[in-house]
Amino acid sequence: MNPRRTTRSSSTAKAPHRHPRHPHNPAGRGTGRLLAAVVAATACLGVYAVPAHAAPAATGTEPVVSRGVTIPAFYNPPARLPAADGALVRTEPLTLGLRLPGLDGRPIPGTATRLMYKSTDAGGLPVAVTGAYVEPSAAWKGGGPRPLVALASGTMGQGDQCAPSLALEHPLTIGNKTLSVGYDNLAVYRFLAAGAAVVVTDYAGLGSTDRLHTYVNRVDEGHALLDAARAAHRVAGASITEGSRVGLYGYSQGGGASAAAAELQPSYAPDVNLAGTYAGAPPADLTEVMKGIDGSALAGALGWSINGFAQTDPSLRAVVDAHINATGKAALADTSTMCVGDAILGYGFTNSKKWTADGKPIADIIAAEPKLQAVLAAQRIGRLKPAAPVRLATGIQDDIVGHKQARQLAVDWCRKGADVTYKAVILPNLGDKLLTNHLAPLLTDQGSAVSWLTDRLSGKPVTSNCWTMPVQP
Structure with missing residues (x-):
C-alpha cells in the first residue's frame, strides 16, 4: 500500500511519482482562489522555482527526488545514530529566504543552522529528525538569559520537499508537481524580532529521507519537538544556555505537536526548562x-x-x-x-x-x-497533565480542526489541575470546509499568542482562567 521509502538513483524518485492523474476537481476553481490568496500573501518572502532537471547530489551520495524537487544530501540519515535524545548528528549553515544585511555584519533577523538530531519514535526506536536553529540578531530584553522557542509547524504535507527547514530557506516553492508555502515563518520572525532564539522541527520523516512522515502522531511529534529544544543547546555558537527558558509554539498540526510535547515533557524531557506552551487549534481527538x-x-x-x-x-x-x-x-x-x-x-x-x-x-x-x-x-491528547502553563486557542467557527474537540482538551487539562489559559477566538463564519475558518485564527490570534509566550519566557507570572470555562464558548 505504501512501502517504506528508500533512497534511489538520480533518475528515479525516492517515493512513487508515476501515479494516475487525479480526475478533474469540480471544486478546483474555488480551491485555486483560496490557494492563490495564500500564495500571494507569502510571495513577498521569496520564491524558489523547481528546476526542470534535478540538481546533482553531494559527492558520495545518491539524490532523493520528491515531486521534481531534489532533497539536499544533508537530509539522508546515517546508518547509526547517537544514543542520546537531542544529540546532534550533523549541522550546516542555512540561508534564510528573507534576510537583510546588518550593520555589524550579522544578517537580520538572524543566523540559521540546518540540523539533524536524534529522537525516539512512538515505537521506541531511534529516528533521525531534521530542523533548523536560528540565532537572533536582536538582543533579548526580557528577564533572564536569552530564551528558546521550539516551534512546531502547521500542516506542510508528507513529501520531504515540504520540510519546514526547507521552507525557511525557500518560503515559496513552485513547480509543476509541488507547491509549498512556509506560512509559519511569520511566527518564527516575530520571536526572532523579540530576541528569542528559535528552533524549528521538521518532525519524524518530513525532510529526513529514510521514512515517511508520521502525520499527527502525538508521540513522534511531541518527542521531535522536545528533542529539537535539546539539540538547539548543542549548536555551536548558540547564545542560549542550559538555564534558558524554553517555550513551545504551534498551530494546527503544530498545535497538536506542542500540546503533546507539553504533556509528555515531565516524563520524557524533564531537563527541558519549559516555561510555557502555546497550542493553537490542536487536533486533540483525531x-x-x-x-x-x-x-x-x-x-x-x-x-x-x-x-x-x-x-x-x-x-x-x-x-x-x-x-x-x-x-x-x-x-x-x-x-x-x-x-x-x-x-x-x-x-x-x-x-x-x-x-x-x-x-x-x-x-x-x-x-x-x-x-x-x-x-x-491512543492518539488522544489530554490524558496527561502539563507541568508548565499552557495557552490554548481555538476558533469557534473552525470546521476543519473542530472547535469542540480543541475546547475539550482545555477542559481535560483544567480538570487535572493544569495551568491553562483558554481563548475562544470569535470570528464570523468565513465559509464551510474552505480552510478559512481554520486559518483566520492563526493570523488574528498570533500577536496575542506570541506576546503571551514571550511573557512566560521573561518569567512573568500567569493565572489560569479555567474558572471561565463554563461561560466561554
Missing part, C-alpha cells in the same frame, strides 16, 4: 478531526494520516487494504509525496466515500473497526 477534514479543502490530509499510522503499525496495512479501493490506494500513494498546496489542488473537497471499497466514509469504517478505534484513541 476521530473528530477526521470527520472535519473529510470533504474539506484539506481532504488530502486523510491520506497523510492513513499512510503515517500504517507505517507506525504495519499490521494496519491489512485493514487498510481490506477497506480502500484502487482509487483510494492510488490517492494514498500520491498524497505521500505531496505538500499542502498540492493536496488542496489535487484532492480538495474529495469525499472519502470515493476511496472506500463499500462506498462508506472513512469515519464509518473507523467506527466499525475496533483496531482502528484503538489506534486513534
Whole structure:
C-alpha cells in the first residue's frame, strides 16, 4: 500500500511519482482562489522555482527526488545514530529566504543552522529528525538569559520537499508537481524580532529521507519537538544556555505537536526548562478531526494520516487494504509525496466515500473497526497533565480542526489541575470546509499568542482562567 521509502538513483524518485492523474476537481476553481490568496500573501518572502532537471547530489551520495524537487544530501540519515535524545548528528549553515544585511555584519533577523538530531519514535526506536536553529540578531530584553522557542509547524504535507527547514530557506516553492508555502515563518520572525532564539522541527520523516512522515502522531511529534529544544543547546555558537527558558509554539498540526510535547515533557524531557506552551487549534481527538477534514479543502490530509499510522503499525496495512479501493490506494500513494498546496489542488473537497471499497466514509469504517478505534484513541491528547502553563486557542467557527474537540482538551487539562489559559477566538463564519475558518485564527490570534509566550519566557507570572470555562464558548 505504501512501502517504506528508500533512497534511489538520480533518475528515479525516492517515493512513487508515476501515479494516475487525479480526475478533474469540480471544486478546483474555488480551491485555486483560496490557494492563490495564500500564495500571494507569502510571495513577498521569496520564491524558489523547481528546476526542470534535478540538481546533482553531494559527492558520495545518491539524490532523493520528491515531486521534481531534489532533497539536499544533508537530509539522508546515517546508518547509526547517537544514543542520546537531542544529540546532534550533523549541522550546516542555512540561508534564510528573507534576510537583510546588518550593520555589524550579522544578517537580520538572524543566523540559521540546518540540523539533524536524534529522537525516539512512538515505537521506541531511534529516528533521525531534521530542523533548523536560528540565532537572533536582536538582543533579548526580557528577564533572564536569552530564551528558546521550539516551534512546531502547521500542516506542510508528507513529501520531504515540504520540510519546514526547507521552507525557511525557500518560503515559496513552485513547480509543476509541488507547491509549498512556509506560512509559519511569520511566527518564527516575530520571536526572532523579540530576541528569542528559535528552533524549528521538521518532525519524524518530513525532510529526513529514510521514512515517511508520521502525520499527527502525538508521540513522534511531541518527542521531535522536545528533542529539537535539546539539540538547539548543542549548536555551536548558540547564545542560549542550559538555564534558558524554553517555550513551545504551534498551530494546527503544530498545535497538536506542542500540546503533546507539553504533556509528555515531565516524563520524557524533564531537563527541558519549559516555561510555557502555546497550542493553537490542536487536533486533540483525531476521530473528530477526521470527520472535519473529510470533504474539506484539506481532504488530502486523510491520506497523510492513513499512510503515517500504517507505517507506525504495519499490521494496519491489512485493514487498510481490506477497506480502500484502487482509487483510494492510488490517492494514498500520491498524497505521500505531496505538500499542502498540492493536496488542496489535487484532492480538495474529495469525499472519502470515493476511496472506500463499500462506498462508506472513512469515519464509518473507523467506527466499525475496533483496531482502528484503538489506534486513534491512543492518539488522544489530554490524558496527561502539563507541568508548565499552557495557552490554548481555538476558533469557534473552525470546521476543519473542530472547535469542540480543541475546547475539550482545555477542559481535560483544567480538570487535572493544569495551568491553562483558554481563548475562544470569535470570528464570523468565513465559509464551510474552505480552510478559512481554520486559518483566520492563526493570523488574528498570533500577536496575542506570541506576546503571551514571550511573557512566560521573561518569567512573568500567569493565572489560569479555567474558572471561565463554563461561560466561554
